[in-house]
Amino acid sequence: MKPVRPAALVDVGRYPMDNLDGPSGTEFLASCRSELQEKSICVLEGFVKPHALAGMVKETRALIPLGYYYDRPRTSYEGNDYVDRNWPSDHPRTVEHTNRYRQVLNYQIPNDSLVRSVFHWPALTEFVRRILGFDTLYTCACPHLALTLQIAMEGDSNGWHYDSNNGNITLLIQEPDSGGEFEYVPGLREDHDEHYDDVRAVFEAPRRHARRTDIRPGTLVLFNGKYALHRVAPVGPTKRPRIIAIFSYDRRPDKLFSRDYIDMVRSFRQDAETGLNPRP
Ligand SMILES: O=C(O)CCC(=O)C(=O)O
Ligand SMILES: [Fe+2]
Numbered sequence: 001m002k003p004v005r006p007a008a009l010v011d012v013g014r015y016p017m018d019n020l021d022g023p024s025g026t027e028f029l030a031s032c033r034s035e036l037q038e039k040s041i042c043v044l045e046g047f048v049k050p051h052a053l054a055g056m057v058k059e060t061r062a063l064i065p066l067g068y069y070y071d072r073p074r075t076s077y078e079g080n081d082y083v084d085r086n087w088p089s090d091h092p093r094t095v096e097h098t099n100r101y102r103q104v105l106n107y108q109i110p111n112d113s114l115v116r117s118v119f120h121w122p123a124l125t126e127f128v129r130r131i132l133g134f135d136t137l138y139t140c141a142c143p144h145l146a147l148t149l150q151i152a153m154e155g156d157s158n159g160w161h162y163d164s165n166n167g168n169i170t171l172l173i174q175e176p177d178s179g180g181e182f183e184y185v186p187g188l189r190e191d192h193d194e195h196y197d198d199v200r201a202v203f204e205a206p207r208r209h210a211r212r213t214d215i216r217p218g219t220l221v222l223f224n225g226k227y228a229l230h231r232v233a234p235v236g237p238t239k240r241p242r243i244i245a246i247f248s249y250d251r252r253p254d255k256l257f258s259r260d261y262i263d264m265v266r267s268f269r270q271d272a273e274t275g276l277n278p279r280p
Pocket of ligand 2: 163230
């Protein structure tokens with residue numbers, strides 16, 4: 001197989017990732033930073049070129065049967081699937097949301113895949129580093145969770161939550177026929193105030209209180225989810241699953257996720273229905 005040049009997969013004419021110090025690169029960085037700061041989200045539509053995206057759809061669909069079927073309700077708060085019973089039973093802290101999708105882990109994604117070559121592209125890591133404002137940034141070293149795919153079929157959802165850190169980077173590879181939108185509420189909580197009544201309102205009427213994105217496949221999204229409540233809405237009837245790649249970075253070159261967490265993820269079944277139909 002020919003080595004893949006990541007710069008040929010990405011629309012570098014539109015997004016000057018390989019020339020961040022040039023005038024257009026400086027302007028590009030500034031606009032990404034301000035989008036992220038003002039809206040908690042920076043959306044780079046058409047980041048991956050159509051031919052590369054078609055290749056990614058093909059290669060990631062083939063990996064779906066390997067995925068671990070993560071099916072464990074989550075609360076919105078730290079610890080995800082741990083419910084702190086010190087809080088009343090109808091409190092936002094104890095409300096559990098459907099959290100269900102297949103997860104293909106890093107080591108299951110081939111080294112020569114297109115999605116991995118974009119993830120490991122040094123220009124992308126440098127771009128993310130500059131946007132997030134860190135002195136150092138590395139692609140995560142975890143053999144299990146550095147690069148993952150989340151695949152959502154009908155009824156699957158990544159329930160309302162906050163991330164433990166800002167700076168979640170995703171690449172949407174395939175969208176479902178209905179549902180599966182990314183919904184979020186920027187700045188819903190603050191360090192000194194969780195604004196629980198507002199959280200309740202979002203749970204009760206997401207369409208009224210949350211922003212809903214219409215992200216097309218091929219889009220790179222940078223998202224600050226530490227203070228912005230967010231979810232992937234349940235996928236509706238669909239012939240094809242939602243497929244998203246999650247790129248994980250760390251300020252240290254040796255970041256590994258905990259053994260307990262990895263053991264949990266790997267304990268999930270791999271024999272669930274894939275829901276894959278022949279493409280129309
Ligand atoms: O699938 C997505 O669009 C976002 C996933 C997410 O919120 C997360 O990985 O924390
Ligand atoms: Fe998240």
